Amino acid sequence: MQSSTISDFLEQLASAEPTPGGGGAAALMGAMGMGLIAMVARVTLGKKGQETAIDELTTQVHEADAYCARFSLMIKEDAQAFDALMAAFKLPKDSVEAIDTRAIAIQRGYEGATEVPLCCMRMAVEGLQLAQRSARLGHRNVLSDSGVAVHSLLAALKSSALNVAINVPAIRDDAFVTRAQTEVSQLTEKADILAVDTLALVSARLS
16 A cells, blocks of 8 residues: 555545544554565565475465455445445335335345454454464564564454444344354454464564
8 A cells, every 4th residue: 555545544534424434444454464464474584594484484475465455455345335334324215115125225234334344353363363373483573563463453353343333233133143243252252362372472582
């Protein structure tokens, strides 16, 4: 992302417009975390003592780049999901049939606006798993960046959990709500464990 693009995003984020919002910010946090992991692997590649880890470090680069691109796309996807929900609210209510159609569209909109942050949470957990691999092999000069990646990905996950929480009260499908809330709890638990373990590893290697 170019500096001008980042500046534009931050300006839009600070505006009175509803998008981009917290969901887009969460996705950007995830992208930054994955960018840092890719950088750590690239810096570490070719360093003395890492000759036996070339394949793993190369894999880390490819995986982190792919996740970074996916998180970046999610910024737009989050805005599109919100826009779809707002469009549903604007549907006509001039007949019983129209009211029913509108109600269904609103429910689908809320579900779509919930699925995007859930996807962000899943990717953040996968990113935290990659961050742990990064912390094991990363060169000491950039090891702190593996730790920053952990904090960034954890922020992406917990921010996304809030975006799920704000939508589920409006969803009438109890099975959907239960699934979403259960997944949020499970993903948060996994993320917390990964973050604690990886940050401990970073601290131990830096000391």
